[in-house]
Amino acid sequence: MTTGDGGPSPRRRGRPSRTEAATGPDARTRILESARTEFAERGYDKTSMRGIAKAAGVDAALVHHYFGTKDEVFAAAVEVSFEPTLELSDVLGSSTEGLGERLAGYFIEVWENPVSRAPLLAIMRSAMTHEAAAKVLRVFVLRRLLGRIAEQLDVPDATFRAELAASHMVGIAVLRYVIQAEPLASADPEKIIAMVAPTLQRYLTEG
Amino acid sequence: MTTGDGGPSPRRRGRPSRTEAATGPDARTRILESARTEFAERGYDKTSMRGIAKAAGVDAALVHHYFGTKDEVFAAAVEVSFEPTLELSDVLGSSTEGLGERLAGYFIEVWENPVSRAPLLAIMRSAMTHEAAAKVLRVFVLRRLLGRIAEQLDVPDATFRAELAASHMVGIAVLRYVIQAEPLASADPEKIIAMVAPTLQRYLTEG
Incomplete structure (x- = not known):
């Protein structure tokens, strides 16, 4: 869970679909955050690319575009978990x-x-x-x-x-x-x- | 594991079942072996006292008699795994x-x-x-x-x-x-x- 205890999310910008906001570096960050949450809540097996995309408010194709396969999203989600505050x-x-x-x-x-x-x-x-x-x-x-x-x-x-x-x-x-x-x-x-x-x-x- | 490798069990008392072969120290050892196999193959969650009893060829009451609860069979199965060859x-x-x-x-x-x-x-x-x-x-x-x-x-x-x-x-x-x-x-x-x-x-x- 990445957005704190119910407070407003600093990342909240919405627009789940085809507009500008759904692509670019922000979208990549949102996908990664959603991937972490999905893997954390559902486990590896039950997490899908579609589920990650939906939670991030983007098209599944964009998840593929940024990360390739589910394994690669998983790996990126693990890596980002290891670099929360410092490199x-x-x-x-x-x-x-x-x-x-x-x-x-x-x-x-x-x-x-x-x-x-x-x-x-x-x-x-x-x-x-x-x-x-x-x-x-x-x-x-x-x-x-x-x-x-x-x-x-x-x-x-x-x-x-x-x-x-x-x-x-x-x-x-x-x-x-x-x-x-x-x-x-x-x-x-x-x-x-x-x-x-x-x-x-x-x-x-x-x- | 407290009773060594098949030696007579100090806990042997009752006769919860019918035939000789289904009770006694051999039965206790068989139950423990079945428990290990069941927990290993099915995991903790899906293993039942009935399933362990069935695999050991004894009555479920005998499993309760020797070990008490499922948690206690599990604990005994873990302990016996730690003492395969030496104490x-x-x-x-x-x-x-x-x-x-x-x-x-x-x-x-x-x-x-x-x-x-x-x-x-x-x-x-x-x-x-x-x-x-x-x-x-x-x-x-x-x-x-x-x-x-x-x-x-x-x-x-x-x-x-x-x-x-x-x-x-x-x-x-x-x-x-x-x-x-x-x-x-x-x-x-x-x-x-x-x-x-x-x-x-x-x-x-x-x-």
């Missing part, structure tokens, strides 16, 4: 000093934010239960995200190490936000980051 | 020296074994998508498993630390066995254990 490139920075802490903090921040958490939860649920969604996550998302992290590293098996770091954060998300196991579910984010940062730092920098 | 108490041992390596090796072994992997995958899928299954995992399984690990530890926040360790292993299971992201999916188990063991050791022993 991953800023998190990665130019040095590996403090990288573990920056990545742990970034990941927790993304999950603590309900706007990005809802679609991420939906994506994980879809990927756990539908091979098509798992494949999108594997091929479009993980490969790209891990690739971006790995290319900053100067260690052997950089992708394997980036993946181990990612696995830890994924597992924390599962236990904290999905299973809601205590005491992790109620732990202060800073406490989690402080414990996890040295682990990520070791994986990503120590040869 | 967790042996893994924990009497000293924390090498504990990280023993736990990492144990966890990977459980997941590498197809017999235990199938029901565990089903359980995780169910817990990701159904709150009832998540609750069983949270209340019956994690609390008990983490409790058993935490009581061996001599660090502050022992349960929190045991949970961080568990989260890492859960995340590895998600990426390696569910999403099947490379290179982790094809990595040599020994390589994963070697990288992860120091992390678990730090969480579980360093104050």
